Amino acid sequence: MLSVSAQTLVAATVLVLLIACLLWLVFAFGLKLQPRASKGMAAANVLLASALLLSGLRGGLERPWLTVYAADLTGTAAFALLSLVPAWLEEGRPPWRWPLALCLLALLLMPGFVMGWPMRWHGTVLYCIQAPLLGLASWQAYRLVRSRTRPAFALALSFPLGALTLLLAARAVEPLLWPGNTPDLRSGSGFNVAWLWAGLVLGMVVNSVVAFLVLAQLVLRIRKLTLYDPLTEVLNRRAIGQAMEQAHARWRRGEPYALVLLDMDHFKALNDTLGHGAGDQALKALVGALKPCVRDDDALGRWGGEEFLILLCDTGLAGAALVAERMRANLEAQPLLWGPEQRRLTASFGIAEVLPEDSSPEAVLMRADQGLYQAKRQGRNLVQSRE
Numbered sequence: 358m359l360s361v362s363a364q365t366l367v368a369a370t371v372l373v374l375l376i377a378c379l380l381w382l383v384f385a386f387g388l389k390l391q392p393r394a395s396k397g398m399a400a401a402n403v404l405l406a407s408a409l410l411l412s413g414l415r416g417g418l419e420r421p422w423l424t425v426y427a428a429d430l431t432g433t434a435a436f437a438l439l440s441l442v443p444a445w446l447e448e449g450r451p452p453w454r455w456p457l458a459l460c461l462l463a464l465l466l467m468p469g470f471v472m473g474w475p476m477r478w479h480g481t482v483l484y485c486i487q488a489p490l491l492g493l494a495s496w497q498a499y500r501l502v503r504s505r506t507r508p509a510f511a512l513a514l515s516f517p518l519g520a521l522t523l524l525l526a527a528r529a530v531e532p533l534l535w536p537g538n539t540p541d542l543r544s545g546s547g548f549n550v551a552w553l554w555a556g557l558v559l560g561m562v563v564n565s566v567v568a569f570l571v572l573a574q575l576v577l578r579i580r581k582l583t584l585y586d587p588l589t590e591v592l593n594r595r596a597i598g599q600a601m602e603q604a605h606a607r608w609r610r611g612e613p614y615a616l617v618l619l620d621m622d623h624f625k626a627l628n629d630t631l632g633h634g635a636g637d638q639a640l641k642a643l644v645g646a647l648k649p650c651v652r653d654d655d656a657l658g659r660w661g662g663e664e665f666l667i668l669l670c671d672t673g674l675a676g677a678a679l680v681a682e683r684m685r686a687n688l689e690a691q692p693l694l695w696g697p698e699q700r701r702l703t704a705s706f707g708i709a710e711v712l713p714e715d716s717s718p719e720a721v722l723m724r725a726d727q728g729l730y731q732a733k734r735q736g737r738n739l740v741q742s743r744e
């Protein structure tokens with residue numbers, strides 16, 4: 358039977374895992390926060406707790422099928438679920454083939470140990486199956502965070518899962534290097550207390566990392582909603598307004614800037630003839646034509662309706678004219694395809710640079726607006742600055 362300290366550790370770990378499961382259920386059903394990933398985490402916690410409880414019952418029951426084999430399988434299934442969670446967080450398709458293959462491998466191989474294979478290979482085989490599953494979870498978590506932020510942050514977030522993967526891999530090698538450390542699981546003669554501590558830490562680390570990922574996703578989503586235009590995914594009016602204020606503050610310290618204000622030509626006619634769906638598609642196509650012309654430190658935003666504003670850092674009027682002309686030509690070269698219809702898209706551009714008398718960015722914007730007005734009056738599909 359288990360020693361008292363081992364029993365306490367098993368009970369504490371199971372309690373931690375069940376509390377975590379409860380919290381994930383609240384996330385899934387109460388807060389409706391990443392429901393698929395949260396349900397996956399709740400199930401993974403229940404499976405991990407079951408694996409631990411079954412392991413704790415070894416020797417107490419005379420049927421190793423019900424303890425050793427069942428514990429191996431529930432543990433492996435828990436790690437398989439964990440490897441799917443990052444993809445669910447991303448609302449993408451999880452990489453289910455590898456987890457499924459490894460679960461099947463456990464299903465086929467682990468009975469051998471109940472039937473009499475040498476137990477010193479048990480840990481090696483089990484952890485050779487479980488470590489890649491946790492490694493997959495770690496890699497998926499890295500990719501998820503990396504797609505939204507810097508590599509260093511992604512590395513820091515996925516590091517705990519990576520470290521646990523290495524720990525499991527080390528557990529696979531341990532029985533080969535120190536066979537004396539391996540208790541006979543079928544007799545239940547002993548329990549590796551260090552392993553129990555590792556189980557407790559593993560449960561807490563995995564839950565904390567995934568909870569952090571869920572919250573990070575939530576924060577990024579809120580940030581996106583407050584800063585970006587949902588249709589075109591460029592900065593919204595408020596965010597581009599803030600970027601202008603910051604550029605104006607930098608200009609007071611000596612860094613010039615210029616604005617390009619543009620408005621799609623005859624957009625109402627396009628909406629009226631092809632419908633709003635085509636209008637929306639045209640706005641996306643417009644953004645697609647503008648993006649290659651802006652640098653990383655420039656800012657592109659939707660000023661309203663079919664009007665867009667580009668803030669060009671460290672740029673004067675000549676530079677702005679060059680960029681705007683490139684944008685104009687780019688847009689004109691990519692007609693909108695809408696079913697059988699094909700429409701030439703054009704826009705008119707007004708440009709302005711910041712001048713010493715400008716007390717605020719609104720003054721610069723007003724000149725860009727006057728340039729745009731002139732471009733419209735002179736026949737559209739033109740770049741103009743106020744004369």
Ligand SMILES: Nc1nc2c(ncn2[C@@H]2O[C@H](COP(=O)(O)OP(=O)(O)OP(=O)(O)O)[C@@H](O)[C@H]2O)c(=O)[nH]1
Nearest residue numbers: 620621622623624625626628633634636637662663
């Ligand atoms: N599809 C779509 N239409 C929009 C959106 N925002 C504004 N509009 C439409 O854009 C049209 C703007 O029309 P106008 O201001 O007359 O401009 P225009 O037809 O491009 O005329 P000019 O600028 O003089 O060439 C209106 O019909 C708005 O309903 C949007 O997000 N999607």
